[in-house]
Amino acid sequence: MTIENDFAAVLKGRISTYGLLSRLFRVEVDQELYDTLRTMKFPSNTGEDDVDAGYAMIFDYLEQPHQDVLTELAIDYVRAFIGSGNDGYSAAYPYESVYTSPKRLMMQDARDEVLVLYRAAGIEKKDSWKEGEDHIALELEFEKILAQRALDAFEENDEERCYALLLQQRNFLEDHLLSWYPMMAEDMKKFPRTAFYQGLGVLTSGYLRSDLDFLNDVLGEGADQEAPHDGASEKLACAETDCAEGGE
Amino acid sequence: MADVEVFEIDDDFDPLEDVGFDGDSQDDDVRPDTDYQIPIPDADKSVVPEKRELEPNERIARLLKGMPGQGPRLLHAIDLAREEVDASELAAALDSAFPREVGVYGSSQVVRLLEEAGALSVRVERVDLEQGESLDGCSETNIACVCEGEAVETEAKDACGKTTEQIDVCADASCADGADVSESGPAYRVPAPEAVRWYKATPEGLAVLEARGGMSAVRAALLEEPRYLALFKRILEMTSAEGGASMKELDAAVNTDPLCAEPRRFCGYFLGKLERLGAVRFEGSWVAAPLGREALASDLFTE
Numbered sequence A: 001m002t003i004e005n006d007f008a009a010v011l012k013g014r015i016s017t018y019g020l021l022s023r024l025f026r027v028e029v030d031q032e033l034y035d036t037l038r039t040m041k042f043p044s045n046t047g048e049d050d051v052d053a054g055y056a057m058i059f060d061y062l063e064q065p066h067q068d069v070l071t072e073l074a075i076d077y078v079r080a081f082i083g084s085g086n087d088g089y090s091a092a093y094p095y096e097s098v099y100t101s102p103k104r105l106m107m108q109d110a111r112d113e114v115l116v117l118y119r120a121a122g123i124e125k126k127d128s129w130k131e132g133e134d135h136i137a138l139e140l141e142f143e144k145i146l147a148q149r150a151l152d153a154f155e156e157n158d159e160e161r162c163y164a165l166l167l168q169q170r171n172f173l174e175d176h177l178l179s180w181y182p183m184m185a186e187d188m189k190k191f192p193r194t195a196f197y198q199g200l201g202v203l204t205s206g207y208l209r210s211d212l213d214f215l216n217d218v219l220g221e222g223a224d225q226e227a228p229h230d231g232a233s234e235k236l237a238c239a240e241t242d243c244a245e246g247g248e
Numbered sequence B: 001m002a003d004v005e006v007f008e009i010d011d012d013f014d015p016l017e018d019v020g021f022d023g024d025s026q027d028d029d030v031r032p033d034t035d036y037q038i039p040i041p042d043a044d045k046s047v048v049p050e051k052r053e054l055e056p057n058e059r060i061a062r063l064l065k066g067m068p069g070q071g072p073r074l075l076h077a078i079d080l081a082r083e084e085v086d087a088s089e090l091a092a093a094l095d096s097a098f099p100r101e102v103g104v105y106g107s108s109q110v111v112r113l114l115e116e117a118g119a120l121s122v123r124v125e126r127v128d129l130e131q132g133e134s135l136d137g138c139s140e141t142n143i144a145c146v147c148e149g150e151a152v153e154t155e156a157k158d159a160c161g162k163t164t165e166q167i168d169v170c171a172d173a174s175c176a177d178g179a180d181v182s183e184s185g186p187a188y189r190v191p192a193p194e195a196v197r198w199y200k201a202t203p204e205g206l207a208v209l210e211a212r213g214g215m216s217a218v219r220a221a222l223l224e225e226p227r228y229l230a231l232f233k234r235i236l237e238m239t240s241a242e243g244g245a246s247m248k249e250l251d252a253a254v255n256t257d258p259l260c261a262e263p264r265r266f267c268g269y270f271l272g273k274l275e276r277l278g279a280v281r282f283e284g285s286w287v288a289a290p291l292g293r294e295a296l297a298s299d300l301f302t303e
Helices: A003-026 A031-038 A049-063 A069-081 A096-100 A109-120 A136-155 A159-190 A195-219 A232-246 B002-006 B056-066 B068-080 B087-097 B107-117 B203-213 B215-223 B226-240 B247-254 B267-277 B290-297
Strands: B120-128 B144-146 B188-190 B195-201 B280-282 B286-288
Touching: A003 A136, A003 A195, A031 A049, A031 A069, A049 A195, A069 A195, A096 A109, A096 A159, A109 A136, A109 A159, A136 A159, A136 A195, A159 A195, B056 B068, B056 B107, B056 B203, B068 B087, B068 B107, B068 B203, B068 B267, B087 B107, B087 B195, B107 B120, B195 B203, B203 B215, B215 B226, B215 B267, B215 B290, B226 B247, B226 B267, B226 B280, B226 B286, B226 B290, B247 B267, B267 B280, B286 B290
Parallel strands: none
Antiparallel strands: B120 B195, B144 B188, B280 B286
16 A cells, blocks of 8 residues: 555545544434444544544443433433533533633634635535534534545645645644634533443544644644645655554 | 710721631631531431332332323333343334323333333343344453454454454454454454343232232222222223224213212213223223223123
């Protein structure tokens, strides 16, 4: 397997992982997803403790015999992300605005900021989505879309565009997801009762950190926060070696 | 004004002087530690009883008391589990017996509640659904694992002679601890096949069923008010007819009866009692349950 193939495989892995995390946060687990999870391969030694712990918790939950598991997970989804109180502290509310506004309100500045970024990337939400655009499922899906575009650019040998997209992902990760998700992750230790959603909290936390490390490795620690420059291709090519060794 | 002239105002009076509280202190929030506690009146009489783990029969009784409208359903679930039955079959049979159940508890929850109360015992078994063989004891942890890029792609057989497809669901010797199998690079784990839960009624559950669920319970309950036996019989006859009976028909047949005059009773009183006993149930209209038909055919109303 060549270095290029390795790098493409890692990008595909990122797309899959962001897609899975986004789906798990977006709505309750349905039969189709449950069946998929039960046949999924769960990594057990990725090198990132939280990722391993999160996968292990979800795996252990799936391993246990459950009766009416979908109802149990649906109840826990509500307990985790919706809650029953109105004080702003009754659940792990999956909105960036809640964690970045003083009064823990939805639809605040953070939502406007991500909306601008989505539109700049040519992405509009579907009409069926009635929640705020700063929902974690959408932010994770945004990362997934950017990762898919980066993969497409890489496969077309457009390294400059690939570099720009990876840089965009890292900036979004730093400026948004990682600026507030750790607080939500703390709440996800408190509100869900099933190991499934507790594990999801831990897994996401670990994965976002490890993905930032990966992007930093690929882009170089001192990569410019702005648009890519002439040396983009060299940096990207240089970083691929690290990526191939580290893997995901 | 006169009062002021009469009383002498002591501007230096400090009500907190005796307790040594200095209002100007910078450490207002720091209270000195002291062993003193305000005495609790009659503290010796306030005894919290030691928490006692309830026996199964107590838990079952409490469950039935807490869900009076679900009594027949709970008892029927115990009845269905006289012989060991798997969870899905039990839930399906319960759904079939109570097809129009509108309570918030699904059949699975009813079974789970009975399990928690001790009316049903459970045995968990992992079964390879494709092979039809039990995998209990295959490994201590029942954790399945595969080696990356190998187990799922090749058809080589492992030391146990099983194909790699079987390795997917059964930790083999190479997966020593049921987990990491590769020294370099990530290993993966795949959830074992879904476990099957087998339920069987416990002796305590069967005892409650005999006491509350059979003809004897119906007989005892109806004979508590022998003067109303005729009304109970009338309701059971009407509900035994094809298509059952509507509430309106039952009201017309019962509410005007002289037996209901003093004390004033309405049809709902009798119907509710029969429903709680499991003798009638609502299926779009009120119909007699098998227990109700049995009661009607017995000598209960001819004695």
